[in-house]
Amino acid sequence: VTAPDTVFFLSDYGLRDTFVGVVHATLRRLAPHAAVIDLTHEIAPFDVRGGAMALAQAVPHLGPGVVLAVVDPGVGGGRRCVAVRTGHDDDRPRWLVGPDNGLLVPALEALGGLDTATVWQLAPRPHDRGGDPSVTFDGRDVLAPAAGAICRGEADLGAPVDPAGLVKVAAPVVEHDNGGGRVTVRAEVTALDRFGNVQLAARRADLPAQIPAPDDVRTLRVSVAVMARFAHPERDDAGVAARWVSTFGDLERGELGLLVDSNGCLALVMAEASAAAALCIAAGDLVALTI
Amino acid sequence: VTAPDTVFFLSDYGLRDTFVGVVHATLRRLAPHAAVIDLTHEIAPFDVRGGAMALAQAVPHLGPGVVLAVVDPGVGGGRRCVAVRTGHDDDRPRWLVGPDNGLLVPALEALGGLDTATVWQLAPRPHDRGGDPSVTFDGRDVLAPAAGAICRGEADLGAPVDPAGLVKVAAPVVEHDNGGGRVTVRAEVTALDRFGNVQLAARRADLPAQIPAPDDVRTLRVSVAVMARFAHPERDDAGVAARWVSTFGDLERGELGLLVDSNGCLALVMAEASAAAALCIAAGDLVALTI
Amino acid sequence: VTAPDTVFFLSDYGLRDTFVGVVHATLRRLAPHAAVIDLTHEIAPFDVRGGAMALAQAVPHLGPGVVLAVVDPGVGGGRRCVAVRTGHDDDRPRWLVGPDNGLLVPALEALGGLDTATVWQLAPRPHDRGGDPSVTFDGRDVLAPAAGAICRGEADLGAPVDPAGLVKVAAPVVEHDNGGGRVTVRAEVTALDRFGNVQLAARRADLPAQIPAPDDVRTLRVSVAVMARFAHPERDDAGVAARWVSTFGDLERGELGLLVDSNGCLALVMAEASAAAALCIAAGDLVALTI
Numbered sequence: 001v002t003a004p005d006t007v008f009f010l011s012d013y014g015l016r017d018t019f020v021g022v023v024h025a026t027l028r029r030l031a032p033h034a035a036v037i038d039l040t041h042e043i044a045p046f047d048v049r050g051g052a053m054a055l056a057q058a059v060p061h062l063g064p065g066v067v068l069a070v071v072d073p074g075v076g077g078g079r080r081c082v083a084v085r086t087g088h089d090d091d092r093p094r095w096l097v098g099p100d101n102g103l104l105v106p107a108l109e110a111l112g113g114l115d116t117a118t119v120w121q122l123a124p125r126p127h128d129r130g131g132d133p134s135v136t137f138d139g140r141d142v143l144a145p146a147a148g149a150i151c152r153g154e155a156d157l158g159a160p161v162d163p164a165g166l167v168k169v170a171a172p173v174v175e176h177d178n179g180g181g182r183v184t185v186r187a188e189v190t191a192l193d194r195f196g197n198v199q200l201a202a203r204r205a206d207l208p209a210q211i212p213a214p215d216d217v218r219t220l221r222v223s224v225a226v227m228a229r230f231a232h233p234e235r236d237d238a239g240v241a242a243r244w245v246s247t248f249g250d251l252e253r254g255e256l257g258l259l260v261d262s263n264g265c266l267a268l269v270m271a272e273a274s275a276a277a278a279l280c281i282a283a284g285d286l287v288a289l290t291i
Numbered sequence: 292v293t294a295p296d297t298v299f300f301l302s303d304y305g306l307r308d309t310f311v312g313v314v315h316a317t318l319r320r321l322a323p324h325a326a327v328i329d330l331t332h333e334i335a336p337f338d339v340r341g342g343a344m345a346l347a348q349a350v351p352h353l354g355p356g357v358v359l360a361v362v363d364p365g366v367g368g369g370r371r372c373v374a375v376r377t378g379h380d381d382d383r384p385r386w387l388v389g390p391d392n393g394l395l396v397p398a399l400e401a402l403g404g405l406d407t408a409t410v411w412q413l414a415p416r417p418h419d420r421g422g423d424p425s426v427t428f429d430g431r432d433v434l435a436p437a438a439g440a441i442c443r444g445e446a447d448l449g450a451p452v453d454p455a456g457l458v459k460v461a462a463p464v465v466e467h468d469n470g471g472g473r474v475t476v477r478a479e480v481t482a483l484d485r486f487g488n489v490q491l492a493a494r495r496a497d498l499p500a501q502i503p504a505p506d507d508v509r510t511l512r513v514s515v516a517v518m519a520r521f522a523h524p525e526r527d528d529a530g531v532a533a534r535w536v537s538t539f540g541d542l543e544r545g546e547l548g549l550l551v552d553s554n555g556c557l558a559l560v561m562a563e564a565s566a567a568a569a570l571c572i573a574a575g576d577l578v579a580l581t582i
Numbered sequence: 583v584t585a586p587d588t589v590f591f592l593s594d595y596g597l598r599d600t601f602v603g604v605v606h607a608t609l610r611r612l613a614p615h616a617a618v619i620d621l622t623h624e625i626a627p628f629d630v631r632g633g634a635m636a637l638a639q640a641v642p643h644l645g646p647g648v649v650l651a652v653v654d655p656g657v658g659g660g661r662r663c664v665a666v667r668t669g670h671d672d673d674r675p676r677w678l679v680g681p682d683n684g685l686l687v688p689a690l691e692a693l694g695g696l697d698t699a700t701v702w703q704l705a706p707r708p709h710d711r712g713g714d715p716s717v718t719f720d721g722r723d724v725l726a727p728a729a730g731a732i733c734r735g736e737a738d739l740g741a742p743v744d745p746a747g748l749v750k751v752a753a754p755v756v757e758h759d760n761g762g763g764r765v766t767v768r769a770e771v772t773a774l775d776r777f778g779n780v781q782l783a784a785r786r787a788d789l790p791a792q793i794p795a796p797d798d799v800r801t802l803r804v805s806v807a808v809m810a811r812f813a814h815p816e817r818d819d820a821g822v823a824a825r826w827v828s829t830f831g832d833l834e835r836g837e838l839g840l841l842v843d844s845n846g847c848l849a850l851v852m853a854e855a856s857a858a859a860a861l862c863i864a865a866g867d868l869v870a871l872t873i
Binding site: 005006008010015035037038039040041042054057058061062063064065091191193194195196246247248249250259260261262264271272 | 303304305306307308309310311312313315316317319320323336337364365366367368369425426427428431432
C-alpha cells in the first residue's frame with residue numbers, strides 16, 4: 001500500500017477569506033507531493049447535512065486519495081476530529097478526515113460502510129507555527145495536518161475509536177405510497193445546482209419497476225406536487241406535470257422534465273432554464289411524484 | 292512531439308456544486324502528471340457565445356497544453372463532442388476539447404484557424420466508474436477523459452471529421468460608418484469585467500489610422516452612445532464623452548475613458564469605478580463611438 | 583539557498599473573468615515546477631488596504647515561497663512594481679512581489695520588517711507573447727513573470743531601491759482609554775468573514791493584562807459599542823454585552839461573544855450565526871470594548 005498523493009477538499013469556508021488558501025498552504029508544507037483538489041467550498045455556512053450529502057454524491061467519482069471535509073460549527077467544542085480508513089482498497093478514496101459531526105458518514109457509506117472502517121480520534125497536535133494555539137480553525141491546525149500525515153504514510157494518527165459511535169445526520173426523506181391505484185414517491189430536495197436543476201433524494205429504483213426507460217416510451221408524465229414552505233399558494237393542488245426524459249435536450253422550452261441525473265438521483269429539470277425557479281423550491285422541501 | 296502536461300479548464304459550472312472538483316478528480320486519475328488551470332467557471336449558465344468569446348481572448352496568453360471547455364446546454368442531445376488539434380506547433384495550446392456547439396471555434400481561430408486544424412469526434416467511452424452511464428455530465432464522462440487521453444499521448448481519439456463542419460457562433464458586431472465627415476464605429480459589448488470595464492468587440496485597428504497614440508495627443512474625446520435595451524431613456528442622444536487614454540491612472544475621478552485593454556480590445560473604463568454602472572450597460576449592448 | 587517552488591497568490595481579480603487563470607498560465611509557462619496556491623481573489627475591487635490587511639494575516643501561516651499580490655488600481659501609472667526579499671530565512675515566505683502602493687508592507691512587517699528587507703524595482707520586461715505590450719495588466723505582464731523568475735532562481739530582478747521608501751497604508755486604528763475606572767479599547771473592524779465573524783484590529787495584548795483566560799473565568803462580559811456609520815440609530819448608547827469565550831461552542835444561541843481568533847485578533851462572534859448581521863457592522867467601522 002502506497003501513501004496517497006491526492007487530497008480532495010470540501011468545506012463551507014467560501015472563497016472570500018483566506019481560509020481555503022491557508023489550508024492549501026498547510027498541506028503544501030506538510031505533504032508537498034500531494035495534489036489538492038477543491039470539490040467545493042460553497043457549502044452553506046454551518047450546513048453539516050448539506051455538506052454530508054454533497055460529499056456522499058461526489059466520492060464515487062473520485063480516485064484514490066484523502067477526503068478532507070470541514071463543515072464544523074462545533075469547532076473548539078466537544079465534538080471530536082477523526083480520520084477514517086475505509087475497508088476496501090479499490091480506486092476510490094481510502095481516507096476521510098473531518099469533524100465527527102455527521103459530515104463524513106454518508107460518504108463513508110458510499111465508500112464501503114461503517115462495518116469495515118477503521119477510525120482514529122485525532123490527537124491535538126503541538127502548534128508547529130509558533131504563537132498561541134488556536135481553537136477556532138481546526139481545518140488548519142488539526143485536520144489538514146492529519147491529511148498531510150496520511151499522505152506522508154504516517155501510521156500514528158491517534159487513539160482508535162469505534163466506527164459505530166460516529167455521529168450521523170438524518171437521512172434525506174424518501175417515502176412510498178401505493179394507495180388508490182397510483183404510486184406516489186415523496187422525496188426531499190437534496191440540492192439545487194447552479195443551473196436550477198432540482199435534485200431529489202429518490203433514485204431510479206424508487207420508481208415502479210415497470211416504468212420503461214425514457215427512450216422506450218412515447219410520453220410518460222409524472223405529477224409533481226411541491227409540499228414545501230416555499231410553494232406558491234396559488235399552485236394547483238393536483239401538481240404540475242413533468243415528462244420522463246433522458247436528458248435536457250428532450251424537453252421543449254418551458255417544459256418540466258424528470259430524469260436520472262449524473263449522480264444517479266431523480267431530478268426535476270428544464271432545458272436551458274431553472275426548474276428551481278419555475279417551481280419556487282428550495283433544498284429541504286418535499287416533492288411528491290405521482291405516476 | 293511530447294504529450295501535453297497542462298489542461299486549461301473553462302466552463303459554466305460555477306463553484307457552488309462539485310462539478311468542477313469532480314472533473315479535476317477525473318483528470319487527476321487519468322493524467323496524474325498534468326496540471327489543471329482553471330480559466331474561469333463563471334461563464335453565465337448556458338451562454339455558449341459568451342464562453343466562446345472569453346475563451347478566444349484567453350488562449351493567446353496560454354502556454355502549451357489542452358484547452359478543456361464546457362458550456363454545453365445540449366449535453367446528451369445530438370451535438371457532437373470533439374477534440375481539435377491546431378495546425379501550428381508553437382508555445383500556445385495545441386489542443387481544444389469541448390462540445391461542437393460553437394464554443395471552440397473563435398479560440399481555434401485565435402490559434403491558427405480552421406484551415407490547418409484536425410478534428411476528431413469523440414467516441415462515447417465505456418463508463419469506467421461502474422454504475423449506469425450518465426448522459427447529462429459529458430464534462431466528466433467524455434470530455435475530461437479525452438483531455439486526459441491527449442495528455443497521455445494517446446492517438447486514437449475517435450473518427451476524424453471535417454473542420455469546416457464545426458458549428459460556429461455569430462461573430463460580435465463591429466460596423467463602420469464614415470458618413471457626414473465623422474467616423475462612427477458601432478461595436479458590441481463583449482464582456483463586463485469585475486471592475487466594471489466595458490470591453491468592446493472593436494480593436495485599435497477599427498479606429499481611424501490617423502488617430503495618434505494617447506500619449507501623443509493632448510486630449511482626444513470620443514462620443515459614446517449606447518444603443519441598447521438597458522440605456523437610460525433620459526440619456527442625451529448625442530452621447531457622452533470619453534477621453535482616449537493609455538491607462539486608468541490617466542483619468543480623473545468620474546471621467547470616462549477609452550483605451551486598448553490587455554487583450555487588445557477597445558474598452559470603456561473609469562479610474563477606480565465601474566464604467567458599466569455609470570453607462571448602465573450590459574454585455575450584448577451596442578456602443579457607437581464617434582470621433 | 584534553493585529557489586522557491588511555491589507561489590501564494592492574492593488579488594482583487596475575482597473569479598468571474600479569466601484574469602486569475604491567465605496569471606496561473608503565465609506562472610505555469612515560466613516556472614512549471616512551482617505550485618500556485620490561491621489565497622483569495624475576492625479582495626474588494628481596488629481595496630489596497632483591505633488586501634494588505636488580509637495578506638498580513640495570512641503570511642504567518644504560509645510555508646516557504648513567493649507571495650504574489652495584486653490589488654493595483656494604479657496599474658500603468660506612476661507607481662512602481664517591486665520584488666521584496668525578507669531578511670530572515672525560516673520556513674515562511676521569503677519573497678513578496680506586487681505593486682508599491684502599500685499592499686505589501688504589512689505582510690513584510692509580519693515577516694521580519696522593513697529593516698532587513700531587500701527591494702528591487704521591477705524593470706519592464708519585453709512582452710514575450712507577441713503583439714503590443716499592455717499597460718493595464720501588470721499582474722500578467724510584470725508581476726507574475728517576476729515571481730516566475732524568482733522561482734527559477736534568477737538574480738537580476740531590477741534596480742535595488744530603498745526599503746524605507748516603500749509606500750505604506752494607514753495602520754488600522756487601535757486606541758486605549760483608561761479613564762473613569764474602566765478600560766476602553768477602540769478598534770477598527772478589519773474584516774468580516776463568510777460566517778459573519780467581526781475581526782478587530784485589537785489583539786489579546788490590547789486587553790488589560792489581569793483579564794483571565796476565558797476558561798478560567800465564570801462569566802466576563804464586555805460592553806460593545808459600535809461607533810459606525812452603519813450602526814442602528816436605536817441602539818443603546820451603553821452598548822451590548824459580549825461574553826469573553828474561547829470558542830463558538832461556548833455561546834448560547836443568539837449570544838454575542840468576544841474571542842481570540844485563529845489569527846490572534848479579537849473578534850466578535852456568535853454560534854452558527856452572523857455577528858456582523860446582528861451588530862449591523864462593516865469593515866472600517868470602529869468598535870469600543872469596555873471592560
